[in-house]
Structures are given as structure tokens and as C-alpha cells.
Amino acid sequence: MTSAENAHNNCILQLKSFAFDSGIILVSQGRDSYIHQWLFNFNESNILKNTDSEVNLKACRSVSVQNFSFCRMEIMRRPSNELIGLLPEENNILIFNLTSNERVDVILTNEKTNGSLMCLIPLKVESHSILLASGHESGSISVYCYNFLLLMSIASLGNAIVTTSVDNILYMLQFSDLTDDSKTELEYEKYNCKLPSHGVNHVCVNSDLKMMTVSSWDCSRSLRLKKTLSLHRDSIYCSIFFQNAERDFLAVSSKDGLISLWDLTK
Incomplete structure (x- = not known):
């Protein structure tokens, strides 16, 4: 021993x-x-x-x-x-x-x-x-x-959480009221949407829940396709919404080292 x-x-x-x-x-x-x-x-x-x-x-x-x-x-x-x-x-x-x-x-x-x-x-x-x-x-x-859950984005105004995993399904949990401390359990509605491709690198949802982007390994981004933004030569790693003078903008970064800025109100 x-x-x-x-x-x-x-x-x-x-x-x-x-x-x-x-x-x-x-x-x-x-x-x-x-x-x-x-x-x-x-x-x-x-x-x-x-x-x-x-x-x-x-x-x-x-x-x-x-x-x-x-x-x-x-x-x-x-x-x-x-x-x-x-x-x-x-x-x-x-x-x-x-x-x-x-x-x-x-x-x-x-x-x-x-x-x-x-x-x-x-x-x-x-x-x-x-x-x-x-x-x-x-x-x-x-x-x-x-x-395993890979990605999650939160919409503060809409009280919602958007999640994705290795499959091509996007889930959204929209909570009824996050400020009511008297409730012992959260009440929410669950929605899902099938994405056009697998392998999501990044998901971002606008605060009012009216728009969101899903960036995949094959550089595609879509959800009820509104626009196709083609510029980057490599994988999309991150995207973020912001507003200026009531206009919606989207900034996108990529593995190619570029940051693109898109005016979504046009």
C-alpha cells in the first residue's frame, strides 16, 4: 500500500x-x-x-x-x-x-x-x-x-431574454413583470424561431424587441429577413444596435479587422 x-x-x-x-x-x-x-x-x-x-x-x-x-x-x-x-x-x-x-x-x-x-x-x-x-x-x-447554452442577449425595455445554442433554433423568453417583488415565480411567454443556418457566433436584440441580429459562422444574419448586409470578408463576431436622433444604427465587427456602421432607417 x-x-x-x-x-x-x-x-x-x-x-x-x-x-x-x-x-x-x-x-x-x-x-x-x-x-x-x-x-x-x-x-x-x-x-x-x-x-x-x-x-x-x-x-x-x-x-x-x-x-x-x-x-x-x-x-x-x-x-x-x-x-x-x-x-x-x-x-x-x-x-x-x-x-x-x-x-x-x-x-x-x-x-x-x-x-x-x-x-x-x-x-x-x-x-x-x-x-x-x-x-x-x-x-x-x-x-x-x-x-449547452452558448449565447444570450437581453432586451431591457421588452423584459426579454434571447438565447441560442449549437442548433439553428432561437428562443425568446418574454417576462410579464420583473419589478413585482411579491411574485415567487417569474411568469413568461416562450417563442422560438428557426434560423437559416447553424453555428451562431453572436445574437443582439434591440431594446424595443422590434429588431435583432443573429451572426452565424457563415456570415449570414437574418430573422424574418429585412436586409442583407454584405461587406465583411470573414466571420462576424459582434454586432450592436444604437440610436441617434431617432435613427437606428447597427455596428458590426468581424474577424477581418473591420467595423462597419449601418443606417437601418434608410
Whole structure:
């Protein structure tokens, strides 16, 4: 035995390890509702000589998850080297970024129909999406495709949020009243629009919700096409609306190093 560590106050359900340049990350899941990350390094020269080697084991991050069941966690390594955990939490699936130690989202399971969450497994991991499956007490298997949110723009006057992901669907959530502190839940209406192309780099919505731009990797920008603005030789990275003397303008920046200014009232 090289080393021993008193890691959890209850039985340990799962261990996962990942190799990085800084060392090996070991992730442990215990019935004490904690997930710990451990960083350790071996003395490689002593290992090659078959001699005793002391292991430097150091706890680097911890996260507490509410109401752990006996379902074991699963951890995926994204192409960006981020560690994403699929963690059981109150019979739902918590998506947790173990690299930044931040909650990403919760996938709600139908506990009344399917029963308790029994097991999890990632099927496919890509840069901006996760395909995963879950097994339940009823014997059913659920498959989820989760897309990470990439872009978001806010219209202050219209009380709205516009979002896009890796697909070609744009969603808008328009809230009824953000100033009423007496409401415990936000009320909103949800709209969506299919874009002409995938791979959105930037989205910008005017404050009155009457216009918005969607800049894609193929340089197209449209939503109920009003105008096509063709000037830049490379990808559009950013666009912004502003007004002057009751005239609407649009400024656009591109990978080609140019900033273009457009008068939209003409």
C-alpha cells in the first residue's frame, strides 16, 4: 500500500480518475452527500526503480449534493478538458462542472412514473452537447440530449431574454413583470424561431424587441429577413444596435479587422 486517506464519513460509492499535466485527478463519491476531487503525483523515478514512492495526495475541490441516493455518479471529459459530472440529486440529474466547481443545470426525471433513479451513463460527449441515458426503478430507460447554452442577449425595455445554442433554433423568453417583488415565480411567454443556418457566433436584440441580429459562422444574419448586409470578408463576431436622433444604427465587427456602421432607417 502506497497511501491511505480518510476521504468520506460514509461508504464510498464511486471513484473516477483523469490524467492531466499537473497530475492525476481522482474523484470520489460518498454516501455522506459529498464529492471530493483529489490531486496526486507519483515519483516516477522511484516507480521505475521498483522502490517505495510516497504519494502526495491533496484534496483540491469538494461539492455537496442534496439527498444522495445509491445511484453512482458518472463523469465525462469534454474536448476542452473540462470535467462534467452527472450527479444524482433528489432523483434528478444534476449536471455539474467539476473543473469550475459550478452547477450547470438539472435534468428533471419523472419520478412518479419511472420510480427512483438507479444508474447513469454518458453515451456521447461533444464540445457543446451531451447524450446520456438513465435507468430507473420501474425498469425504464430514459435518453436525454443536453445542449449547452452558448449565447444570450437581453432586451431591457421588452423584459426579454434571447438565447441560442449549437442548433439553428432561437428562443425568446418574454417576462410579464420583473419589478413585482411579491411574485415567487417569474411568469413568461416562450417563442422560438428557426434560423437559416447553424453555428451562431453572436445574437443582439434591440431594446424595443422590434429588431435583432443573429451572426452565424457563415456570415449570414437574418430573422424574418429585412436586409442583407454584405461587406465583411470573414466571420462576424459582434454586432450592436444604437440610436441617434431617432435613427437606428447597427455596428458590426468581424474577424477581418473591420467595423462597419449601418443606417437601418434608410
